[in-house]
Amino acid sequence: MYILISPVLCCLWVSSVCGGFLEYNQNVLVPHDWKDVGRVSPEEELRLTFALKQQNVARLEDLLMKVSDPDSPLYGKHLSLEEVSRLVRPSAESQKVIGSWLQRHGIRDCHTVHTQDFLQCSMSAEQAERLLPGSRFHRYVRENHSVLRSSAPYSVPDELHPHLDFVGGVHRFPPEAQDLTHGSTKSQRSEASLHLGVTPSILRQRYNLSTSDVGVASNNSQAVAQFLEQYYHPADLSEFMNLVGTQGGGKAGLEASLDVEYIMSTGANISTWVFSNAGRHESQEPFLQWMLLLSNMSDLPWVHTISYGDDEDSLSTAYMTRINTEFMKAGVRGISLLFASGDSGAGCRHMGQENAFRPSFPASSPYVTTVGGTSFKNPFKLTEEVTDYISGGGFSNVFKMPDYQVNC
Ligand SMILES: *[C@@H]1O[C@H](CO)[C@@H](O)[C@H](O)[C@H]1NC(C)=O
Ligand SMILES: *[C@@H]1O[C@H](CO)[C@@H](O)[C@H](O)[C@H]1NC(C)=O
Ligand SMILES: *[C@@H]1O[C@H](CO)[C@@H](O)[C@H](O)[C@H]1NC(C)=O
Ligand SMILES: *[C@@H]1O[C@H](CO)[C@@H](O)[C@H](O)[C@H]1NC(C)=O
Ligand SMILES: *[C@@H]1O[C@H](CO)[C@@H](O)[C@H](O)[C@H]1NC(C)=O
Numbered sequence: 001m002y003i004l005i006s007p008v009l010c011c012l013w014v015s016s017v018c019g020g021f022l023e024y025n026q027n028v029l030v031p032h033d034w035k036d037v038g039r040v041s042p043e044e045e046l047r048l049t050f051a052l053k054q055q056n057v058a059r060l061e062d063l064l065m066k067v068s069d070p071d072s073p074l075y076g077k078h079l080s081l082e083e084v085s086r087l088v089r090p091s092a093e094s095q096k097v098i099g100s101w102l103q104r105h106g107i108r109d110c111h112t113v114h115t116q117d118f119l120q121c122s123m124s125a126e127q128a129e130r131l132l133p134g135s136r137f138h139r140y141v142r143e144n145h146s147v148l149r150s151s152a153p154y155s156v157p158d159e160l161h162p163h164l165d166f167v168g169g170v171h172r173f174p175p176e177a178q179d180l181t182h183g184s185t186k187s188q189r190s191e192a193s194l195h196l197g198v199t200p201s202i203l204r205q206r207y208n209l210s211t212s213d214v215g216v217a218s219n220n221s222q223a224v225a226q227f228l229e230q231y232y233h234p235a236d237l238s239e240f241m242n243l244v245g246t247q248g249g250g251k252a253g254l255e256a257s258l259d260v261e262y263i264m265s266t267g268a269n270i271s272t273w274v275f276s277n278a279g280r281h282e283s284q285e286p287f288l289q290w291m292l293l294l295s296n297m298s299d300l301p302w303v304h305t306i307s308y309g310d311d312e313d314s315l316s317t318a319y320m321t322r323i324n325t326e327f328m329k330a331g332v333r334g335i336s337l338l339f340a341s342g343d344s345g346a347g348c349r350h351m352g353q354e355n356a357f358r359p360s361f362p363a364s365s366p367y368v369t370t371v372g373g374t375s376f377k378n379p380f381k382l383t384e385e386v387t388d389y390i391s392g393g394g395f396s397n398v399f400k401m402p403d404y405q406v407n408c
Pocket of ligand 3: 207208
């Protein structure tokens, strides 16, 4: 289904630079549902994201573990965005090296974030292809969506490697949403539709939430982040809230606003934010875009729920390692991130003779809370709650078991 691009192989493809691959194991194959409609013209505008190497990442991890550990004197002593910035901000040298590299290529329209570890720059396709030898930008379409991505791996000069983690907007395609209504087979879908009998009022009963169990603290907050097709419609939400007042409705929940509707009925009377990437630039990665936003906002909701996941083996180690650092930056501020575990059980990656488990990322990250699914034996009644058989699981093939799981 996909191939690992080895640096050696890449060198055959890219004659000008050798060994310059930050993301040597990034899957660059085009997912089957996206159609290549041709190379973009040289003047086409791209907006790429440069992930600058951060400082003190080990110290950040140590602090995260302490503020999260009830036995630590630092428990709950979360950092502000300003404090996180001071800790991880790239060195002056890194900022200078990356800045002058971009300038040499005539790239000047750049925006940074509060933590200064991301730069987002606009440039023409021609400039981008010169900046990143190997890259060749094409337009790809899926239904009504269009993205610009490179059909071949990009490289950067070796001397930049100590200063750059990866370049975003070149390879990863927006994934399909992971939720039960989007099961990957017909039988999963019809199975999922049965579960629509589990309305918020059934859930509130199941978890013994009475009408007085609503959020009362003024600083409570929660958020849902949705990418690509997952647009939230205020009209859907109010229709849903009306429907679920009367038992057994839930039809509106079939649409994309499912996450918003359920969080707002179980976390009742709590201000709810919705992060959505509607209308963003077609060369951006929606998930990465949301990560940048977290590094650029000092006041954020405390709890975020995100139904996003990619096969772990389709992503470069460089990318996942950096995204983990972004999760640590959020966690040390006291922000909880909940990710869907996926709907393929432990997953299976077919590799001829030997198959391997296929966990989903960010579900496999040690720095987020991964949430699986349960269902009721009789979906329309408050019957015994069982693990949903498609609920994702498994262990990371990339990250080691975190210390906090050792004694479990
Ligand atoms: C981060 O926020 C600042 C101030 O609001 C803004 O000027 C900048 O463009 C933002 N950065 C990005 C990458 O959007
Ligand atoms: C795509 O666009 C067409 C025409 O504008 C519209 O009828 C259709 O519903 C759209 N499909 C999606 C998935 O948005
Ligand atoms: C809800 O209350 C019932 C009856 O008091 C109890 O048996 C059950 O364990 C409670 N469920 C939860 C999730 O607390
Ligand atoms: C909802 O929260 C607000 C504060 O944000 C509070 O004033 C109000 O009493 C709460 N409503 C209920 C029903 O508890
Ligand atoms: C929420 O507000 C209460 C009352 O003002 C305060 O005691 C508490 O520390 C706040 N919690 C957070 C996480 O800010």
